Amino acid sequence: MSVTERVIYEQFPFWRKAIELELPPLPAKTLVFVGCGTSYYLSQSLAAAFNLAGRPAVAVPGAEWIFNRRAYVGERTDVCVVGLSRSGESTETVRAIRESVAAGIDTVAITCAADSAIAKAADQTIFAATHAEEGIVMTSSASLMLLVGLRWAGVSVAEATVAAAEQALREMAAKAPGIIEGRSHFVFLGGGALYGLASEGALKLQEMSITYSQAFHPLEYRHGPISLVDDRTLVVLLYGEETREAEERVARDVQSKGARVIGFGGAGDLSLPIGESGLGRMLIMLPALQLLGEEVARAKSIDTTQPRHLTKVVTLS
Structure with a gap:
């Protein structure tokens, strides 16, 4: 069994801990989920989940939020940017959070690295500890960010x-x-x-x-x-x-x-x-x-x- 496969099988104890995490209150604004790669695809699913729960949301790749923000939200400022990053160090996602903060936009980070750049930059952070041996491919961390995001949308995870x-x-x-x-x-x-x-x-x-x-x-x-x-x-x-x-x-x-x-x-x-x-x-x-x-x-x-x-x-x- 490879390390990657073992981490897939061993992710569930981390789920059980994430089910108990205390989450911040939802802002009364449109949520903009930003991320890159896996984190962007999770953002798509989370934005859809929030829309289905009656909370307007959109998913935007990190670089797109930096360079083409108006194409997604026009001139609106009544948004909260939620950045997903396993490491909390992905350049585009961290920059998207920092530039949002500089523009006076509320921000939340969802990450598996507590002492990371994105956690330090965002107004609030949701941190879910992941498997220490997870390698380059995101497995356990992806599940955890999806889990806490769904819980934040009001989905019961038991x-x-x-x-x-x-x-x-x-x-x-x-x-x-x-x-x-x-x-x-x-x-x-x-x-x-x-x-x-x-x-x-x-x-x-x-x-x-x-x-x-x-x-x-x-x-x-x-x-x-x-x-x-x-x-x-x-x-x-x-x-x-x-x-x-x-x-x-x-x-x-x-x-x-x-x-x-x-x-x-x-x-x-x-x-x-x-x-x-x-x-x-x-x-x-x-x-x-x-x-x-x-x-x-x-x-x-x-x-x-x-x-x-x-x-x-x-x-x-």
Whole structure:
């Protein structure tokens, strides 16, 4: 078992601690979630979660908030910028927080590093301790930032959520090797709050296994990208509770063209039951998505502790 895989399996005690964290009060403003890479995709899911909870929110990549802020919020100043950064040192996200503070905008940091640049710069900080051996690829820390963000949005996260995530992870470990055999084209589909999670699943696979992958909204996939589907395709479909019937039609469509399907919470060649309703379902899906990247990497004899061209912290001059 690689260090990356072990950290995926050992993340749940950190979840249990994060469930008990005291969170700051929500500001009565539009929330702007900023981040880079994994943190940006988590921001997409969190912004959707807040919108669904009746609190307006938008997700913006860190550099976009620095250089193109008006394209996302116009001239509005009644916003609170929430920066997500595992290390608290990612150049664009830290700068986005600092420039927001300088502009008189409220800021909150969500990080796994208490004594970091982003924690020092933001008005308030939500800190969730992560696994000490986590390497370049974000696994435990990504789950933790999603967890505290969902709790902040009012989503209940309990022991049953942790248990369901552990079960989905075990099922992925047991059945993924047979499903991925012979597959080289990977597609991740998710709608609404699950779109950010689908994008994160695609990113994990790229980072860990050096394999090209894509993410789309489920029904949008038919509008052009489906032309690439063949008997080397694996589609990972994150089913929405209210859209399952329509998304199952997409699953059958790609299967008829040769694809295999892993269905989270719905039909597939491998169907992983989620066992929970509501936005907490995202937490149940995430560790299994992380492990899928590890399984594809193992099939290609790639060491996930040394992903190509990547560093643990992206700092730019």
